[in-house]
Amino acid sequence: MPFAKQHWYVAATTAEVGRKPLGRTVCGEHIVLYRREDGVAVALNDRCSHRGYPLSVGALVGDEIQCGYHGLRFDSCGTCVWAPGQERIPSRANITARPVVERGPWVWVWMGDREAADPAKLPAMAWLDDPNWVTVHGVEPLAARAGLLIDNLLDLSHETFLHAGYIGTPEVAETPFSTRVEGNVVHVNRRMEAVECPPFYSESTGLSTPIDRWQDIEYHAPGCYLLHVRVAPAGSDEGAVHVEVMYAVTPVDEHNTLDFWAVSRDFAVGDAEVDAFLERMNREVVLQDVAALSLIEARMAGAESQPEVSFKIDTGGLAARRVLADLVAVER
Amino acid sequence: MPFAKQHWYVAATTAEVGRKPLGRTVCGEHIVLYRREDGVAVALNDRCSHRGYPLSVGALVGDEIQCGYHGLRFDSCGTCVWAPGQERIPSRANITARPVVERGPWVWVWMGDREAADPAKLPAMAWLDDPNWVTVHGVEPLAARAGLLIDNLLDLSHETFLHAGYIGTPEVAETPFSTRVEGNVVHVNRRMEAVECPPFYSESTGLSTPIDRWQDIEYHAPGCYLLHVRVAPAGSDEGAVHVEVMYAVTPVDEHNTLDFWAVSRDFAVGDAEVDAFLERMNREVVLQDVAALSLIEARMAGAESQPEVSFKIDTGGLAARRVLADLVAVER
Amino acid sequence: MPFAKQHWYVAATTAEVGRKPLGRTVCGEHIVLYRREDGVAVALNDRCSHRGYPLSVGALVGDEIQCGYHGLRFDSCGTCVWAPGQERIPSRANITARPVVERGPWVWVWMGDREAADPAKLPAMAWLDDPNWVTVHGVEPLAARAGLLIDNLLDLSHETFLHAGYIGTPEVAETPFSTRVEGNVVHVNRRMEAVECPPFYSESTGLSTPIDRWQDIEYHAPGCYLLHVRVAPAGSDEGAVHVEVMYAVTPVDEHNTLDFWAVSRDFAVGDAEVDAFLERMNREVVLQDVAALSLIEARMAGAESQPEVSFKIDTGGLAARRVLADLVAVER
Numbered sequence: 003m004p005f006a007k008q009h010w011y012v013a014a015t016t017a018e019v020g021r022k023p024l025g026r027t028v029c030g031e032h033i034v035l036y037r038r039e040d041g042v043a044v045a046l047n048d049r050c051s052h053r054g055y056p057l058s059v060g061a062l063v064g065d066e067i068q069c070g071y072h073g074l075r076f077d078s079c080g081t082c083v084w085a086p087g088q089e090r091i092p093s094r095a096n097i098t099a100r101p102v103v104e105r106g107p108w109v110w111v112w113m114g115d116r117e118a119a120d121p122a123k124l125p126a127m128a129w130l131d132d133p134n135w136v137t138v139h140g141v142e143p144l145a146a147r148a149g150l151l152i153d154n155l156l157d158l159s160h161e162t163f164l165h166a167g168y169i170g171t172p173e174v175a176e177t178p179f180s181t182r183v184e185g186n187v188v189h190v191n192r193r194m195e196a197v198e199c200p201p202f203y204s205e206s207t208g209l210s211t212p213i214d215r216w217q218d219i220e221y222h223a224p225g226c227y228l229l230h231v232r233v234a235p236a237g238s239d240e241g242a243v244h245v246e247v248m249y250a251v252t253p254v255d256e257h258n259t260l261d262f263w264a265v266s267r268d269f270a271v272g273d274a275e276v277d278a279f280l281e282r283m284n285r286e287v288v289l290q291d292v293a294a295l296s297l298i299e300a301r302m303a304g305a306e307s308q309p310e311v312s313f314k315i316d317t318g319g320l321a322a323r324r325v326l327a328d329l330v331a332v333e334r
Numbered sequence: 335m336p337f338a339k340q341h342w343y344v345a346a347t348t349a350e351v352g353r354k355p356l357g358r359t360v361c362g363e364h365i366v367l368y369r370r371e372d373g374v375a376v377a378l379n380d381r382c383s384h385r386g387y388p389l390s391v392g393a394l395v396g397d398e399i400q401c402g403y404h405g406l407r408f409d410s411c412g413t414c415v416w417a418p419g420q421e422r423i424p425s426r427a428n429i430t431a432r433p434v435v436e437r438g439p440w441v442w443v444w445m446g447d448r449e450a451a452d453p454a455k456l457p458a459m460a461w462l463d464d465p466n467w468v469t470v471h472g473v474e475p476l477a478a479r480a481g482l483l484i485d486n487l488l489d490l491s492h493e494t495f496l497h498a499g500y501i502g503t504p505e506v507a508e509t510p511f512s513t514r515v516e517g518n519v520v521h522v523n524r525r526m527e528a529v530e531c532p533p534f535y536s537e538s539t540g541l542s543t544p545i546d547r548w549q550d551i552e553y554h555a556p557g558c559y560l561l562h563v564r565v566a567p568a569g570s571d572e573g574a575v576h577v578e579v580m581y582a583v584t585p586v587d588e589h590n591t592l593d594f595w596a597v598s599r600d601f602a603v604g605d606a607e608v609d610a611f612l613e614r615m616n617r618e619v620v621l622q623d624v625a626a627l628s629l630i631e632a633r634m635a636g637a638e639s640q641p642e643v644s645f646k647i648d649t650g651g652l653a654a655r656r657v658l659a660d661l662v663a664v665e666r
Numbered sequence: 667m668p669f670a671k672q673h674w675y676v677a678a679t680t681a682e683v684g685r686k687p688l689g690r691t692v693c694g695e696h697i698v699l700y701r702r703e704d705g706v707a708v709a710l711n712d713r714c715s716h717r718g719y720p721l722s723v724g725a726l727v728g729d730e731i732q733c734g735y736h737g738l739r740f741d742s743c744g745t746c747v748w749a750p751g752q753e754r755i756p757s758r759a760n761i762t763a764r765p766v767v768e769r770g771p772w773v774w775v776w777m778g779d780r781e782a783a784d785p786a787k788l789p790a791m792a793w794l795d796d797p798n799w800v801t802v803h804g805v806e807p808l809a810a811r812a813g814l815l816i817d818n819l820l821d822l823s824h825e826t827f828l829h830a831g832y833i834g835t836p837e838v839a840e841t842p843f844s845t846r847v848e849g850n851v852v853h854v855n856r857r858m859e860a861v862e863c864p865p866f867y868s869e870s871t872g873l874s875t876p877i878d879r880w881q882d883i884e885y886h887a888p889g890c891y892l893l894h895v896r897v898a899p900a901g902s903d904e905g906a907v908h909v910e911v912m913y914a915v916t917p918v919d920e921h922n923t924l925d926f927w928a929v930s931r932d933f934a935v936g937d938a939e940v941d942a943f944l945e946r947m948n949r950e951v952v953l954q955d956v957a958a959l960s961l962i963e964a965r966m967a968g969a970e971s972q973p974e975v976s977f978k979i980d981t982g983g984l985a986a987r988r989v990l991a992d993l994v995a996v997e998r
Contacts, residue, residue, distance in 0.1 A: 072827060086977070087977070162418065163405040311426055311427045491737075491751060495733070626735055630719055633718055640718055643759045
């Protein structure tokens, strides 16, 4: 499946982008990220127009990036401003610069036509700017196509089995949920009442079984997934806390993905132990997904077609597949 | 070349199959093996019908196997008996169960149509049930197509060069042999008289040069090879001993094979030193074959066609190739 | 691109070829190299005509090479002289022998029609036989197509950036050069006057900035590159020294190359410290090229076509590409 390109994708964490060029591949395109001296993040095509050397192994000279092979220099707009022994440089030596926006812990790059880039197309994530919230985050490479991760995130019944002891309890798989599609957003809502409190929440909040636990998924196709979580003592509003679990699903190529994740919360803000606990727990959950999805990808590599049987639990995932396919079809 | 599937293939040693699921690939098919609580061995398709996760990384729940991703459970007949949040499970969620039979040190799986499975199709291997015989065995992965191992086993002249110091002596390559085909069985018979006794036999039997040494091959295409060996003091019946060298040649895919081997004998039964000696010797011989055949496979991978020159020594191997090709053709 | 085969290619250093068979792949052809008992180097097809086993893992028996699998023996002309159990060996069991010539530190093999092999087709390299000169040399495997190394060697402007601190100074990239093609030889001449002396020359010769530095490239397509270097105190003939930098570019396959290099000089002959210094320096320069070209090759593997922009600095490289393409076209 080709990629939907007229969209923002997370290419890196803000901390990964600095004065040392960073090479990344997004939707099959090689890009190099760096910061200008004024701190502004830049994304250029990671390929010197001369002989194809990756610019990401080159060096910054002020706001320009210099190719490590023959020294060609490009400014932050992608204009080739110097080549050895050359007075006039043709404009076809320029390279593509991509729109960049920073939001929360992430650097988002627009992979489509420049004129269509609009930061307002990002979903609202108000908690990222709210001082009463705090966020931990990370990124893991995934040796599987992005679609497998989207399947995974839209059907949380797998928490019960793959993530038992972390976020999974028997009730996640058993509780019915509702699904609805609005434009390119898929909503999946599951309300669990008076259920077991898994370690992820019990150890971070101090709450104990039974709890009410809400999972409200908002998947903004193609690459942004928000899980609004409310946990509270069963039957009570008092003591309710909120967690926003975010995933930025960035296709690297047809068989690889970057799995950016972030966990924001409105409790225990300033508590470094809870920071460390949730960071470690969510990373382990992500690594469980990475291990499982890599196995499925490996099997898909060797097979022509993949027969599947879908169940009620797949309603959200199947809706997400249709939305994604439509986004790709629209671009053709 | 496609595989002949209407046959028994060794998928594992009996000890490998237990209460921890074992994933194996036979003739390109992924299968998972385990034992029910009553000890009966089970072989199922190693792929959850839901989203394709390997069942072999799941867990046993009684006699059922539970998928590690979303918890679907399958009984030992392959029937899907549980899925999360699902009351009625459609029959297309069931997976294939394959007939299994245990014989000697091995678990054989029938890769063809269930109704045609018949343990009587296995060759007679009476020594496996005879208390006057004892068997050592092992298995090695081979990064080469099965056909290269069958070529190898049908032309023992290579013992002289590849296995010198183990089972090879000059006379193996020099002594003429007869070949005959009966159905899907290829017989190759070589009778060496008053020849050198190689270490494999001299150290295990105490016999010394000269010996009479008989090699009677019975290759049951596609996957079972029996080498009936008689060694005795030259010109004498007294002191004759017998060895049955068995190979189960199991194609994994078009470029990989499992090389199961077993050595049975009717002497020094109960002698652990001879057990250890023959196990070590034969494993080293197998590893010499594995190294050589992997080199040939690597060369074949890079070439369109492989010109060959065949000699008298190849009579058995060429017959085996014809029988194998016929078995595949019959299935089309 | 297919290979130009009616040419000499360096297959090994003279020291690599001895009484232990050496397997090499040149222009996609597997060859085995060894020395007869009288020291003459031999190159045969590295594939037993029987079942395709590499002869390079076999053993020498006098001047013959014996296959390690079934013991077939071939003489140094490629004639099959023995096979197990076989009285008459058909001539189609013979394998190809390739013409070999040794020159300087290298064993050259003719990859074309035997009757066209002529050592006189090698370029003159008189310094290799001159006792007033001395040579250091080495070989590195390069995971990139040969064309990328030829591009690299024909455009020395990259020395300024990729090899700064070794042989690169700002003036190499800045100084214009002339280019001329004669038959299958591309000449590129750059004369730098009163320029910086890089460590490679300052530490080996004792010369200090400013120097006159001449780079006269003679690329004999497809596989032999000579760089005639003269360095001298600026404006003076006294104290001028000469270096011959040679590269033998040997395609292994479409994506791999052997990068043979040699550095000859007419000064400090007999000075082991200068030997060691130049050997280490040039090896590091070669490894810088290897690292860079491997990155470009990896990028080419994933892309259909490679847009390029060429500059004045590419005049020599583009000429070399045309000459190479003509050599291949002529052979069709």
